[in-house]
Amino acid sequence: MxxxxxxxxxxxxxxxxxxxxxxxxxxxxxxxxxxxxxxxxxxxxEYRELDPTSVGYLNEDEGSMSVYFDQFLEMPEISELLKVHQIDSLDQGLESLKKGELSALIHLEADFSAEVLSGGNSAIHITGHPERELRKAIVENLVEGFVSGANATRAMLVMGETEPVYAYTTGILVDHPVSSxxxxxxxxxxxxxxxxxxxxxxxxxxxxxxxxxxxxxxxxxxxxxxxxxxxxxxxxxxxxxxxxxxxxxxxxxxxxxxxxxxxxxxxxxxxxxxxxxxxxxxxxxxxxxxxxxxxxxxxxxxxxxxxxxxxxxxxxxxxxxxxxxxxxxxxxxxxxxxxxxxxxxxxxxxxxxxxxxxxxxxxxxxxxxxxxxxxxxxxxx
Amino acid sequence: MIVEINNLVKRYGDNLAVDNVNLAIKEGEIFGLLGPNGAGKTTIINLLTGLTRFGSGEVKIFSHKINGHNGKIKKHIGIVPQDIAIYEDLTAAENVTMFGKLYGLSGNELRERVGQALAFTGLDERAKEFPKKFSGGMKRRLNIACAIVHQPRLIIMDEPTVGIDPQSRKHILNSVLELHEQGSTVIYTSHYMEEVEQLCSQIAIMDQGRIIAKGTREELKELVSSEEKIDITLTGANYTLVEKITKIPEVKECSLGEDKLTILTAKNSAIIGRVIDIITATGADVLSMEVEKPTLESVFLTLTGKTLRD
Structure with missing residues (x-):
């Protein structure tokens, strides 16, 4: 030693x-x-503030779940991030997407609510601009919050609840401080x-x-x-x-x-x-x-x-x-x-x-x- | 015997670096290993110090066989390597102290020994200086101080005077003699035959990995010479002088040059007195006289057919 x-x-x-x-x-x-x-x-x-993402929204459903989704999109936390443009048809939306006027397109089909409430296959269709992956990801993540709520509603129905109240999560919008x-x-x-x-x-x-x-x-x-x-x-x-x-x-x-x-x-x-x-x-x-x-x-x-x-x-x-x-x-x-x-x-x-x-x-x-x-x-x- | 080497063999691939070497070195001797560069001297030193593994044979130091680490044996050996092996960024005293500690010294004993080693090598006044400021000779002396700080029983010096000035060389040679007087056994390798001749009581001559001759200086010279040559410079000489000297039975040949008489005689024939008498009787005057005896250089030349510096 x-x-x-x-x-x-x-x-x-x-x-x-x-x-x-x-x-x-x-x-x-x-x-x-x-x-x-x-x-x-x-x-x-450097952290840069993102402009709101322009999203085309086509809602062909008239049921309760799509109403919840409308309310979801109007939430202040969401509208800070998404600029929602109502469109009349899928073709119109795809055309705007192609022209670059939109970064993504959200489409609810006519039987969306019925499918959710009956436990069938329901989906919120999101189409993104091929060159704007980040924007599409933002939309997908935000919609994910709503889908979690929809899944919870379906679970309550399965467990016997007759009039489940839809509650969407805002957990994904927790503001993380982003600084050095x-x-x-x-x-x-x-x-x-x-x-x-x-x-x-x-x-x-x-x-x-x-x-x-x-x-x-x-x-x-x-x-x-x-x-x-x-x-x-x-x-x-x-x-x-x-x-x-x-x-x-x-x-x-x-x-x-x-x-x-x-x-x-x-x-x-x-x-x-x-x-x-x-x-x-x-x-x-x-x-x-x-x-x-x-x-x-x-x-x-x-x-x-x-x-x-x-x-x-x-x-x-x-x-x-x-x-x-x-x-x-x-x-x-x-x-x-x-x-x-x-x-x-x-x-x-x-x-x-x-x-x-x-x-x-x-x-x-x-x-x-x-x-x-x-x-x-x-x-x- | 302090060192015994029996049938030692070392190969590097196809090269036989040490070829069946046998040596016995007595305590208190200065033992010289003489040979040209590449003869195998450093390999023998490396085998003795455990730096190189030998192929076959046996090495004993202080009657203990060398194998493995040999820490207890190494404690009593000091090595002065051929290449200067000191740290330029440690002072002279720090270099010697570090080696002292590695040899197991500590405390007051360490301090005393460091002082003694530096004084012995004439570096005590430069103790706090860095070797990078030293001359080649001073570095060589520090190289020695690091090897003797623990006052070893056996000191191995591998060509310690290579490339230095005459003053440092003289200092080192005197140091070797002094260490010998203090009781250390010294193994001294060199290709300078005059150093070995001056220092060593026993000498082994090496070439191509083999010991080609060993013994005292005189014994080695005996091997090669049966004649002595006497050169006398004189004035007033004539041919009668040559005739008379040639009649001395031990004289084999005698010739007279312009002012120089050359006589070839049988070795140790003790004819000088008679020659001087003859010269005086013929009226000539002797100015100088030189008896040329065989050197280790001539021994090496005779045994190998080449000079030490070939």
Missing amino acids: KRILTIIKYMFLKNLRDTGNTLLQMIVLPIALILILGMSLSPIF SGLMPGSMDYYAVTMLVMIIMYGALYSSFGMSESYLTNVGQRIKTTPISRKEQYTGLTLSSVLIVYLQVLVILAFTHFVFGVNWGDNIVMIMLIAFVLVVLANGLGVMVAMVTGNEMKSSNLINAFVVFSTFIAGGYWPINLPGLLNYIRYLSPNYLAQTAIFNTIYDGPADQVILMLAGMLTMIIACFMIAMIAERRAVK
């Missing part, structure tokens, strides 16, 4: 001095990037997370360089001739790299919070834990690459390339959506796993997502260190 502490102490001291400039860069660079990207790309993250201090990140908040994650990943260079210098080459070989065991030497070197990178993390967290006012959420302990797991993963990656290549320059190039790729597919430089199967590649990116875990922690996302991402990172850590150990054993000639 004493020898491990000796290695940690002197490697930490050496890293502080040797990388005086590097250390500064590793702290200043992400802070500068957070500031620059946060300010210049802020429009991407609330449930959605502003640009500064977004880049504080992605740049922190990116810089932790660059921390792999510390362990890679440390392993190359203090394990594989001159001084490392010399240390091996002392009574220290290889395991102690290996552990000491890895822990010293973890320590120096984690120190940077704490400085960046504090600086961005107190100076830039970045929202790190209410659960800072969890954020620090996720960051710590990623620091260990980054160091594991660095150790693995150093052991497999056995060459400092190759290791450095590989790590640099991987961090750029991993940051990109995780949306670290700017938010991206990857199509289809490519989207699953993100799960191979430590950046993506860490970012998802951090965002879900800050913005009250599902806890199981955080646990899943942490489990993914822990699996990667085990894989990295196992590969590194196998490569190390092969390297001893």
Whole structure:
């Protein structure tokens, strides 16, 4: 244990001095990037008020349920979001939709109420403009609220109620605050997370360089001739790299919070834990690459390339959506796993997502260190 | 014996780096491993220190077989590697302290030993400076300080004087002698035959992974030489002088140049007194005299057909 502490102490001291400039860069660079990207790309993250969606409405039913639906559409919460245009025929509505005068068309057939009350197949038909998916989705979501009420009415009838009173839900219209201090990140908040994650990943260079210098080459070989065991030497070197990178993390967290006012959420302990797991993963990656290549320059190039790729597919430089199967590649990116875990922690996302991402990172850590150990054993000639 | 190597073999693929080497090194000796670059000296050092696994054979240090980690054995060995192995971003004192701690020293003992090691290598006044400001020779000395901080019983020095200035070289050679006087056993590898000749009481000559000769300096020279050459610079010499000297039974050949007399005799024939008498009797004056004996270089040349620096 004493020898491990000796290695940690002197490697930490050496890293502080040797990388005086590097250390500064590793702290200043992400802070500068957070500031620059946060300010210049802020429009991407701005919340914009949506105009009401123009909807054509054709009601051919004269029963009670369609009356309820009329009332539903006239509710203030709905009319803020939907601008309803009564139309006379389906053809007229489709024509207006085609011309782009409408974003969606709602159609109640003549037997709508009768079907609802008799328990038959009833439907509110929604046709959307092919190029206005978002608008159609808004209409569908709003109508969903009414359908929930209709289903409840039908259930009451089935249970024997003779005159069920229709009550539609307004739960879907709960007003969620959408601001940088609330449930959605502003640009500064977004880049504080992605740049922190990116810089932790660059921390792999510390362990890679440390392993190359203090394990594989001159001084490392010399240390091996002392009574220290290889395991102690290996552990000491890895822990010293973890320590120096984690120190940077704490400085960046504090600086961005107190100076830039970045929202790190209410659960800072969890954020620090996720960051710590990623620091260990980054160091594991660095150790693995150093052991497999056995060459400092190759290791450095590989790590640099991987961090750029991993940051990109995780949306670290700017938010991206990857199509289809490519989207699953993100799960191979430590950046993506860490970012998802951090965002879900800050913005009250599902806890199981955080646990899943942490489990993914822990699996990667085990894989990295196992590969590194196998490569190390092969390297001893 | 402090080190025993029996039938040691090490291969790197098809290359036989160490070929059935046998060595026995007594406690208190300065043992020289002499050979050209690539002869297998560093491989032997790496095998002794556990850095490299050997193929077959047996190595014993302090009567313990080397296998696995060997922490207890390593505690009493100090290694001065061929390449300078120190941290440029730790001060001289921090470098030595770190190695002292790794060798198990602590507290006052550590502080004292660090001071002694730095003083021994002449770096005590530069203790707080970073090696990146040091000359090559000073770095070499710090390289040694890190190896002797724990006052090991066995010090292994692998070409410790490569590429340094004469002053630092002299300092290092004197340090080796001083360490020997303090009771340490030293294994010293070099391809500078004059260093090995100056320092070592026992010498093994290596080439292509094999020990081609071993023994004391004198024993090695005995191997290759049956003659001595005497060069005498003189004035007033004539051919009568050559005739008279040639009549000495041990003299094999004698020739006279412009002012130089060259005599080839059987080894250790002790004829100098008689030669001087003859020269004086013929009225000539001796200006200088040199007896040329075989060197380790000539031993190596004879045994391998090439020079050490080939």
